[in-house]
Amino acid sequence: MSASFSQRPLYLADQVRELDRRTIEAEGDSFALMRRAGESAYDTLRARWPQVRRLCVLCGGGNNGGDGYVIAALAAADGLVVELVALKPAAELEGSARKAAALAAEAGVEPIDWADELTLDGELIIDAMLGTGARGAPRPPYAAAIAEVNASGRPVVAIDVPSGVDVDTGHVEAAAVRATLTITFIGDKFGLHTGAALDAVGEIIHATLGVDPRRHADIVPVAWRQTREDLAIALPPRAPNSHKGSHGHVLVVAGAPGMGGAALMTSEMVARVGAGKVSLATDVAHVSASLTRFPEIMARGVRGAPDIEAMVETADVLAVGPGIGTGAWGQAALQSVLAAGKSCVLDADALNLLAGDDGQSRRDDWILTPHPGEAGRLLGLSTGEVQRDRRHAVIALQRRWGGTIVLKGAGTLVYDGERLTLCPFGNPGMGSGGMGDALTGIISGLVGQLGSLGEAARIGVLLHALAADAAALDAGERGLLATDLASYARTLANPQSVSTHADHA
Structure with a gap:
């Protein structure tokens, strides 16, 4: 299996959550990891779309939504006009997501609760609605929000996974956000790279956030993603005396x-x-x-x-x-x-x-x-x-x-x-x-x-x-x-x- 050495590891959602847990345990601060994720995503989108002045961020109720609140806070501090749409009321958030919502409020960004008649503003849309734990067809109000995002005609950045994509299988049960760019964190996810997911993910950027999954030998990659370099490794020059x-x-x-x-x-x-x-x-x-x-x-x-x-x-x-x-x-x-x-x-x-x-x-x-x-x-x-x-x-x-x-x-x-x-x-x-x-x-x-x-x-x-x-x-x-x-x-x-x-x- 010599060609495997240049390949990239792929993981399932439970494996990445375990890596999250170990990182938080080692650092003693769960919010610090969320801030790194939000900062990494914000830096990436600003580098890709430096001309954008108006941002629309849709946030769900879990840690994926928390990443979105961090992005909203950073954008506001950077002078951008931010429309922050909450699929779950900010007052109902818990843990690190609640801290992230407070960070956005301190930056002067007040969330708007989702309503079906809402029209999304912003030159760029951030999908931080459903994360790696979501399974099955998106339920209200997420299904309506996904449809509105796709109808907007604007570029979309998906945080960790496009909402509606099963990150373990790549299956889309009903509908998924069609992202221009997906920024996925810590471990690259198997389901982003196969099946129906490929109609949703757009370009994929893997941000490790300083975590190297390969240092955890007991967390074995579920698959390996090939690279162009595999050809050179597998097909070296032929021996001069071959026939x-x-x-x-x-x-x-x-x-x-x-x-x-x-x-x-x-x-x-x-x-x-x-x-x-x-x-x-x-x-x-x-x-x-x-x-x-x-x-x-x-x-x-x-x-x-x-x-x-x-x-x-x-x-x-x-x-x-x-x-x-x-x-x-x-x-x-x-x-x-x-x-x-x-x-x-x-x-x-x-x-x-x-x-x-x-x-x-x-x-x-x-x-x-x-x-x-x-x-x-x-x-x-x-x-x-x-x-x-x-x-x-x-x-x-x-x-x-x-x-x-x-x-x-x-x-x-x-x-x-x-x-x-x-x-x-x-x-x-x-x-x-x-x-x-x-x-x-x-x-x-x-x-x-x-x-x-x-x-x-x-x-x-x-x-x-x-x-x-x-x-x-x-x-x-x-x-x-x-x-x-x-x-x-x-x-x-x-x-x-x-x-x-x-x-x-």
Whole structure:
């Protein structure tokens, strides 16, 4: 797991609350931590929007609201006009939140109690309504306030978490504040980086407030967020004496009659990320197109299991699923791959066939790459149930099916039974046909080079997402095609060459 060293830890709400408690216990002053949070958030928003002169701060009843009162006090002391809206009457606040409200009052800021007919003023809105403890659909008056914030059309800064987002899962039950910027404190939260939360959080800034969670060895991160640096760590320069046999022979079993495109896209990606040899077992009708487009790929037409089995013998890694269908051709393809007893990557129709497997297969030598719908079929759940708690779903998939699981989607998750990794890269342009085929090829091409299924899945997901981001940066998200990723994937698979060229530019 060498690529893990540059990754960032992610935590659940209870873990961060425990870090809060320990910090307060060590310092002996709970209000001091709240003041640091408010000061950090205020400094950040002033640096981002220095021209703003009118601020609207919406405060709830807990510590999240207390942070908002501190921000209001600092803004007033700085000469800004502050509209302070209380979702819970200030007189009912307790503990540090009550002290924060008093601080705002001393600064001359009097709260206005929320009313449904209230129109929010301010050039910038601060969401300090619902914090990390909130679960489920927001109740009155918070639901109305969230709707008003979203209708305002103004930039929004969410304090710790956008109101309405479940910070542990990323699920949004009904509605959530759509923030421009989220400033989260102490420990970075898992739920901010996956699922529906990504429509709400905007840019995320992690403010540690001087607390280092890694010093608390008993508080183990629930997941690790990938960084760009992981590529350079996982893909160092090749040994000068290496050869094609050193980098793996991948057999792609794909492309039932009429579905040759998936086979070609998958095979190209295997080659572009550096596999030593690439073979393709596909329907006879697709061989000519494959030889024309990619003469480097050893394509052979197959009609059934005996033809596929002959090709399986010489391969190190097997990729099956793209475009195989669920008919006789696809069933023969999947059974031939599974019977070989070799490392394999399964996607698309291979997963749909697997979901109907009465034999209850479970293996440690495969990578399954479902999107949420396929994940639901593999678990007997609806797509909505998978998306409601993606972390739970990917863990359940691994426990049921074994191996390494890649749960695709916004904030893709990779779990190999030991380590849960989250990819924060990628973009909406990836919602087009063939992107899953491209990912299958990238992961398969890396298995022989990295020697670990878990590492190949993690780095493959990262490489795929960064290639899509690079392609979108050059030409936009709309119209992004899976085949656009090939040249970018090749460049990113050689991080040392990229940095060397930059050094000499």
